[in-house]
Amino acid sequence: MSFWELIVSLLGQGLVITLLTTVLAAILALVLGFIGGLMRLSKNKFIRFIVAIYVEVFRGTSLLVQLFWIYFVLPMFGLTMSALTAAVLAIGLNYGAYTSEVVRSGIQSVDKGQTEASIALNFTRVQRMRRIIIPQAFILMLPNLGNQLIELFKSTSLVALITLTDLTYQANVLNATTLQTTQIFTALLVIYFVIAWPMTKGMKMLERKMTEGRM
Amino acid sequence: MWDWNYAFEVLPDIASALWVTISATLVGFVLALVVGLIWTLMIRSNNKIISNVADGIVKFIRNTPLLVQLYFIFYVFPQFGLSLEPFTAGVIGLGLHYSTYLSEVYRSGIESVGPGQWEVATALNFDTRKTWTRIILPQAIPPVLPVIGNYFITMFKETPLLSAITLVEILQTAQNIGAGTFRYTEPLTIVGVLFLLLSYPASVALRQLEIRVTERY
Amino acid sequence: MSEPIVRYNNVTKYFDDLQVLDGIDFEIQPGEKVALIGPSGSGKTTFARLLMTLEEITDGTIEVEGDYLWHEQDDNGDLKPASTEHLRKVRSNIGMVFQHFHLFPHMTVLENVMEAPVTVQGRDKKEAKKAAEEMLDKVGLLDKADSYPAQLSGGQKQRVAIARALVMNPKVLIFDEPTSALDPELVGEVLDVIKDIADQGDTSMLLITHEMDFAKEVADRIAFFDGGKIIEDGPPSEILYNPKAPRLKEFLERFMNTQSSPE
Numbered sequence: 001m002s003f004w005e006l007i008v009s010l011l012g013q014g015l016v017i018t019l020l021t022t023v024l025a026a027i028l029a030l031v032l033g034f035i036g037g038l039m040r041l042s043k044n045k046f047i048r049f050i051v052a053i054y055v056e057v058f059r060g061t062s063l064l065v066q067l068f069w070i071y072f073v074l075p076m077f078g079l080t081m082s083a084l085t086a087a088v089l090a091i092g093l094n095y096g097a098y099t100s101e102v103v104r105s106g107i108q109s110v111d112k113g114q115t116e117a118s119i120a121l122n123f124t125r126v127q128r129m130r131r132i133i134i135p136q137a138f139i140l141m142l143p144n145l146g147n148q149l150i151e152l153f154k155s156t157s158l159v160a161l162i163t164l165t166d167l168t169y170q171a172n173v174l175n176a177t178t179l180q181t182t183q184i185f186t187a188l189l190v191i192y193f194v195i196a197w198p199m200t201k202g203m204k205m206l207e208r209k210m211t212e213g214r215m
Numbered sequence: 216m217w218d219w220n221y222a223f224e225v226l227p228d229i230a231s232a233l234w235v236t237i238s239a240t241l242v243g244f245v246l247a248l249v250v251g252l253i254w255t256l257m258i259r260s261n262n263k264i265i266s267n268v269a270d271g272i273v274k275f276i277r278n279t280p281l282l283v284q285l286y287f288i289f290y291v292f293p294q295f296g297l298s299l300e301p302f303t304a305g306v307i308g309l310g311l312h313y314s315t316y317l318s319e320v321y322r323s324g325i326e327s328v329g330p331g332q333w334e335v336a337t338a339l340n341f342d343t344r345k346t347w348t349r350i351i352l353p354q355a356i357p358p359v360l361p362v363i364g365n366y367f368i369t370m371f372k373e374t375p376l377l378s379a380i381t382l383v384e385i386l387q388t389a390q391n392i393g394a395g396t397f398r399y400t401e402p403l404t405i406v407g408v409l410f411l412l413l414s415y416p417a418s419v420a421l422r423q424l425e426i427r428v429t430e431r432y
Numbered sequence: 433m434s435e436p437i438v439r440y441n442n443v444t445k446y447f448d449d450l451q452v453l454d455g456i457d458f459e460i461q462p463g464e465k466v467a468l469i470g471p472s473g474s475g476k477t478t479f480a481r482l483l484m485t486l487e488e489i490t491d492g493t494i495e496v497e498g499d500y501l502w503h504e505q506d507d508n509g510d511l512k513p514a515s516t517e518h519l520r521k522v523r524s525n526i527g528m529v530f531q532h533f534h535l536f537p538h539m540t541v542l543e544n545v546m547e548a549p550v551t552v553q554g555r556d557k558k559e560a561k562k563a564a565e566e567m568l569d570k571v572g573l574l575d576k577a578d579s580y581p582a583q584l585s586g587g588q589k590q591r592v593a594i595a596r597a598l599v600m601n602p603k604v605l606i607f608d609e610p611t612s613a614l615d616p617e618l619v620g621e622v623l624d625v626i627k628d629i630a631d632q633g634d635t636s637m638l639l640i641t642h643e644m645d646f647a648k649e650v651a652d653r654i655a656f657f658d659g660g661k662i663i664e665d666g667p668p669s670e671i672l673y674n675p676k677a678p679r680l681k682e683f684l685e686r687f688m689n690t691q692s693s694p695e
């Protein structure tokens with residue numbers, strides 16, 4: 001196969017799974033990150049403790065170990081799931097732990113005066129968070145969230161190791177059948193780069209657009 | 216569900232593989248520290264070609280997955296006559312990948328040193344090398360030490376990827392045991408616990424360092 | 433005399449072991465404009481922040497229109513700490529303008545003024561917009577309605593902050609050194625707006641300030657704070673021109689000296 005044909009073949013078979021895993025895991029991570037980050041700021045010690053455990057466990061052990069654990073160990077406890085589910089769960093939980101720290105520190109970096117002004121205007125705690133603090137914190141978080149999205153996208157290559165048929169998996173299959181090793185792995189690197197690079201640029205643009213004239 | 220006897224039986228095997236994991240981390244980290252600094256200096260070079268090439272390489276490495284880079288080193292290099300042991304290939308992959316992150320850390324450290332320091336170095340007639348080694352780096356590195364330490368821990372947690380290129384580190388050892396006995400629960404859990412036991416105290420210590428550093432700088 | 437709108441009863445405040453307010457009794461009448469003066473650290477800011485519920489009261493009570501602010505009465509008439517709902521209900525009578533404005537940077541000027549009426553008071557959006565525009569007109573910034581705070585000067589920011597507080601129709605409006613963070617040439621425009629409000633409104637005002645001339649012009653009464661207590665309290669003519677307490681005399685002398693000496 002020509003280099004071009006290899007790229008087309010890889011894209012045709014693995015791109016959808018790679019992107020699907022990325023999107024689903026990113027959504028899960030964002031949701032978990034916001035829930036965890038807000039809970040970390042709770043007045044209730046017990047709630048803070050629970051989140052701390054979640055964050056430390058998922059940050060403290062390796063993503064690949066978590067992926068294997070969810071895919072190979074959970075079935076022993078009767079929790080059998082598809083490779084895609086396991087992949088989304090592992091990556092989402094792992095990045096959710098990191099995201100919750102981003103959310104926490106973002107909220108904490110909003111000027112205290114904003115809270116005082118909201119109290120003076122008689123906002124409830126929920127209104128204050130939703131209307132005043134989080135919108136500002138979100139802009140502060142954007143650079144970090146953008147970086148995490150790129151890292152998350154790259155980490156989806158690990159799902160090949162639990163036989164999910166993403167780009168990396170397909171490259172291995174193709175390698176075994178065609179033995180065009182150099183071209184295949186070069187093509188694979190290029191494909192990842194061509195997706196990740198515009199993502200990096202896109203996040204930077206979003207950042208600029210959101211801060212324009214306001215901050 | 217969980218068999219303590221079995222767990223204690225497999226623990227020594229897994230723990231003995233820990234040293235492969237740790238040495239891969241250490242060698243990879245040293246490589247990343249050195250190569251990262253080279254990238255930074257190249258990118259700062261006045262020669263546009265050197266600077267752009269280094270910048271391009273760093274961007275490419277940063278925007279592609281470590282796992283694929285490992286495959287590339289392990290499977291493609293031999294096509295050009297360069298066959299590497301799994302450990303060597305793994306360490307090069309890890310080191311190269313994280314060198315691009317460290318390069319960014321060095322850059323931010325260097326940029327945090329004010330322009331006045333460069334001017335003073337010129338005024339005192341330091342040559343370029345002395346300016347870097349005596350004035351700029353001693354100021355640029357300490358504030359970013361916690362970030363550098365963080366990358367060390369991150370690299371440690373990335374070493375299981377080396378199992379994909381057949382390096383028998385702790386995850387691969389656990390997998391091998393699991394494949395032989397069809398019991399994955401204990402070996403895989405032990406691997407997770409070992410990572411947590413090693414990385415959590417390290418990150419707590421780093422947070423202390425970070426507090427000290429913020430107080431000082 | 434009518435019922436006071438705000439009454440402090442034996443109010444005490446500690447920050448850890450440090451006492452900042454020492455058993456203060458104080459009343460504000462409806463429509464009354466009171467200026468608080470005194471050296472920094474004298475307790476005047478904490479005194480006002482307790483009324484805005486930005487600091488928690490240590491001991492004593494504050495009443496707003498006869499309702500306890502920090503407390504609720506249970507069935508036996510005993511006082512217990514106020515619930516969040518109660519606190520919010522009583523707090524709705526109070527508004528505040530901050531030294532550092534604290535505008536919402538992610539909202540336009542108009543949105544800044546509209547936000548609380550819609551979100552907090554549940555007012556109709558159209559009506560709130562009209563009210564917000566009226567307020568912006570009052571502070572002379574209607575033409576900046578669509579700007580973001582970052583695009584305004586300090587004086588303009590503070591005028592927006594005043595509109596934002598006023599649109600909530602507070603019965604008592606606190607000004608915490610509203611001109612201290614401004615460049616000297618921008619102080620005048622803010623003081624003019626405050627003076628307008630004082631002249632036409634029946635809103636009570638609590639004004640923490642270092643602008644003695646302004647205090648004299650606007651306030652019905654001046655209270656001098658020192659060491660967590662109100663040392664002297666009376667009409668501006670008395671406080672400024674006929675001070676009795678030695679600490680007040682000293683404060684005014686030093687103040688006049690720094691005022692007249694060139695920078």
